[in-house]
Amino acid sequence: MNNGPGYPRPETLTEVDLVWIEKRLQHWIRFGRPVRDDIRDRRRRTVAFRPGSVFAFVRWAANDYGTIRSRIDILRAIHPGEPCQTVPHVQPGGDLLLSVNGWPKVQSVLETIDAIEALDIDACDVAPEHWRHLNHSMRANIAPRAYTRLRHAAWLKRREIER
Template sequence: MQTVMPVLRQEGAPPLRDTMRVSLLEGWRNASVRLRFGRPCCVMALGEGRRLAVFEAGQRCARLLRLRNGYGIVREELLVLQAGYAGQALQRVAGVSPGARVLLRAQGQSQVKAVLMLVGRIEAAGFAAQEVAPCYWRTVHNRLVAQQTLPMYTAGRHAAWLARRLLQE
């Protein structure tokens, strides 16, 4: 897995307005919170393995949470989040301020592993995972809940998403 890391900003720099701020944690023995994909506009170092990734409105990312104890992984969760626009209703998510649109929630090792494999296949097909259509991530979430096979992201789906996005602008 790779983590996206743009230029670090200094501690205390004011976050941008209308943004989503995602708390990240690495280097701790029992917990890690990292990005699987996403393109933050900045990452602020908070010290001791803590960082804050800032995303502009409309941007998407995947946050991977792993909690461990002496016997292995206790909790594993992958969320695909989209930063909201001003005035838009957002869901509250721990570690995400002020909130986000949750496009996909995978909980448990089997669901998280399936989604991570899907993200790998999407990237191998030549698509940037953060550029994938939001409705695709919702479809994947619904298929996970229904325990059905996960659909592959195709060039036709991507072309339809790009055409719809042009019409909405």
């Protein structure tokens, strides 16, 4: 890998191991902007994200009787030395914005992502607070606020000011 100008140093990246074993085990990225994608074999790859990047990591497993695990985590890749939560298959870990288990909840999050993208908003650019809000709303079993173009515009302005 080239580590010249414009290329991130490997030690600054957050790496995610992806797996695809048909009808048994699937780990995939629902959204995110990886800066590296290393194919290890026909079933496994590792993608890497720059610090500050937001991505959704979905894990699903099944046996002969059906689904035994489904989970979605939305994380922000951390900066070196920053505290983080550990998440299986994510190195070194990340700032966990949302984490839900069980297919009905995972499906609800996927539908929320679809609705945001239907507004022509890249889910990577959504305010991190919205993902936290969605996480807490789902845990409290209450309807979350919708993410709108107006909320997104306010977030983009705030992010610009904070830089």
